[in-house]
Amino acid sequence: GKLPMVIGDSYKITQLLYNLVTNAAKFTSSGSIQFSARADQERKMLEIDVTDTGKGISQEALKKIFEPFQQEENKDSRSFQ
Secondary structure (H helix, E strand, O other): OOOOOOOHHHHHHHHHHHHHHHHHHHHOOOOOEEEEEEEOOOEEEEEEEEEEHHHHHHHOHHOOOOOOOOOOOOOHHOOOO
């Protein structure tokens, strides 16, 4: 279905989508990347899912992934800075 208009800081929304797309592409050297979105009308939120066949995020990094300014430290992530 059609998604509703998202109201918010256009710069931050653009940056969020850019980060999702580039991170998925950066760490998926072969295979697939799929994006989907759906509106949660009750909570007035937009949910965005990214599914890829990349290397994934370590369990330790998952605990901190939504804290500000976090990036998993490894040799792969450093090669893209």
